């Protein structure tokens with residue numbers, strides 16, 4: 001082994017961006033305009049997906065897709081959401097996804113059935129409890145100790161998030177993708193996420209979809225060991241990062257949260273009443289489109305939105321969606337006998 005392989009260049013960069021004294025320069029942080037690192041992909045013949053409007057997305061023709069010269073398999077879709085769409089997903093992550101039977105980091109101290117309602121008991125905000133939520137898990141629950149998914153630690157995966165992931169996967173040509181597990185990460189202005197690879201999934205060939213909302217972040221992506229110096233990428237509200245192929249198994253981290261430069265969840269807030277749908281034919285996972293539309297629209301009311309707004313003004317939420325099983329595999333039971 002080359003001596004340099006032992007050197008933790010990832011950690012050096014992580015510490016640089018995490019530091020407060022001195023504060024890091026953001027000069028080398030890559031944004032989508034950075035043509036020396038980023039290449040815009042021209043997607044002329046992209047097929048329109050009739051489901052986009054229901055899930056808070058703009059028409060696929062308007063999406064901006066980028067790849068990274070130094071990171072094969074890494075993609076960025078720069079905010080394809082509408083303002084109302086961002087509000088929908090932020091609210092879902094706060095109000096619905098931390099509810100039982102989903103799991104959260106707070107379970108280690110106390111089991112709370114409905115965290116968001118508990119935070120607002122008697123109309124007042126319990127800030128201490130509000131700040132405590134760091135993650136919730138959906139579908140197959142990631143076991144942080146064993147790093148294993150198991151069949152008896154699984155709940156149903158949210159239909160809307162499965163549908164959203166399916167739309168993005170299809171746009172990129174991954175037609176067989178199945179959303180089976182997600183970690184929803186909740187960050188405050190001083191939070192970080194240290195270097196790791198996501199390798200608990202049986203299927204590491206399937207891409208991973210990472211949806212970010214709220215405040216911005218520096219996202220580091222390195223190589224398959226920590227000797228590779230990572231790139232620092234600016235991730236903003238509404239951005240979707242896709243880790244596929246080589247990038248799927250690379251080290252990554254979030255060393256810093258940055259104040260958002262704009263507020264895209266306030267862009268063009270208008271309700272979408274004119275939507276009509278032939279439900280059964282359009283959606284793959286969602287059973288009731290009416291529910292999705294009324295939820296989307298309810299967030300155009302500023303008063304209804306205000307509690308979520310005050311949370312997201314000082315937080316970042318990331319929904320990290322994975323496929324766990326191989327194609328044609330229906331459960332993890334007996335997985336060791338079918339070629340894993």
Ligand SMILES: O=C(O)CCC(=O)C(=O)O
Pocket residue numbers: 183185193198210212217219252253254318320
């Ligand atoms: O917050 C992010 O952008 C990354 C989260 C992540 O890497 C994970 O949940 O495994």
Ligand SMILES: [Fe+2]
Pocket residue numbers: 196197198252
């Ligand atoms: Fe990760």
